[in-house]
Amino acid sequence: MALPPTTAISPPPVPASLETYAFPSSRLQRTLSDPTKTPLVLVACGSFSPITHMHLRMFEMAVDHVKQNMSSTHEVVAGYLSPVSDRYNKAGLASALHRVRMCELACNEASTWLMVDPWEAVQPDYQPTAVVLDHFAHCINDTLGGISGVPAKIMLLGGSDLLQTMSQPGVWSAADLAHILGDYGLLVVERNGTDVSEALAPLARWQDNIWIVRQLIANDISSTRIRQLIRQGMSVRYLLPGVVVDYIREHRLYGEHEEFKETRSSSMPPLRITHAKML
Template sequence: MDLEEVPLGIVRQATKLEDYKFPDHRLRTVMADSTRTPLVIVACGSFSPITYLHLRIFEMALDNIREHTRFEVMGGYYSPVSDHYRKSGLAPANHRVRMCELASERTSSWLMVDAWETLQNNYTRTAVVLDHFDEEINGKRGGVRTKDGKVKKVKIMLLAGGDLIETMAEPNVWADEDLHHILGNYGTLVVERTGADVWGFLLSHDILWQHRKNVLVIKQLIYNDISSTKVRLFIRRGMSIQYLLPNSVIKYIEDHGLYHETEPVKTVILDKGA
């Protein structure tokens, strides 16, 4: 059966913080290989809307990790930004969360969506979001277990595109203490994008170079430059977005009339991906 034809189950994120429960329905709790280090991958971004590239980068990361590292992936998460992230083109957070749910639940067997960030009263820095995942997985759950019953702490890593990494050099975008916290305590998986010289940037950026052993660069073997910005533009121009997004997301956009208005000019905070 085509995954997109599978009915969406009961998995749906809360819309109020008091009702929030950390999503763990696809989080593996027992490792297959106890010699490896358990890993959870987190992608922070607007996802307005989520595209096939947002889904594909997780699969590219998974292939790279299996081939070149001693990690074992236990799960992957999307963490959409809240409405306090003032960037033009964002649909309301509840719509962006739901589109991510539709995309991940119907096309993947290991990806999940966490709405915690969207439920906060203020803008939440990426460093704090990663701390949240660490607390939920390692603090409250104690990590994961090996087949012989031993407990292992899970490494949390940020999954990001090469364009997001380049914003780390822009003034007043990322605080140095946050970069040290993210790269030193967690690390990042960087997916190369067309035209982005990630290796050159790593060489030139002092903080990234300092933590380079905690930065894994993933090469795109099939280049894909689908962006949420282009998708929104296509919608406003009445152009087809078929095959750029999962069908369930396209239907959701149509049913709710999203992205047809001209995007207002707003203050942009570039601490996340598109």
């Protein structure tokens, strides 16, 4: 992923701030096709460092799940990506301004309905997921008056690894779990190697508000693997939206020289291509 020495690097985007923040609603469906349905807003919180095709696919799979299993009662009216604040201090975390911009580029190129909300990303402190969902509920239901006057159901969207952390004692506060799973709900997209039934057992009291989305075509793309490929100088094209690949190259993100470079763990050895030629 190294850039030629002569390639010009454009300045990074101007970061959003709380002073200039406005809730994104340009793609929010403001009316229901059937007024008897419950409007559903999907929210994915995460690092998105960088955003991948898997992140985008989660939303499409969630919509298919709703259409196939509850089309008579629910209607998806919006999907939001909410990149985490820089104060999350996670290894491999590019700055919020870059992560927000990559998400915006991906949504603009690959989707007609997904949006990026920078509110969480520009916060001076880390915001718990429960607080982020409260923010969406306030903006959509209180400020905008819901959808066709009906309060939208806000649901957290994530992979089964998120469900696993929720089932582990001490990882999430009891109050936050009750608020997220009881008052909002969770759409979980299956991932290979995760036992969903085992993770669901400790959360049985909220089982009616946890919806499992089956992954019919395996997709194991992860941001961690993407960063590793980039550090090793390998191609990530077609694993990410093209505009995101170009943005990473332009701003030299995730290279060996980056100050937020991850420490390679022994559990994830270098990726190598053996007995094959790169096409």
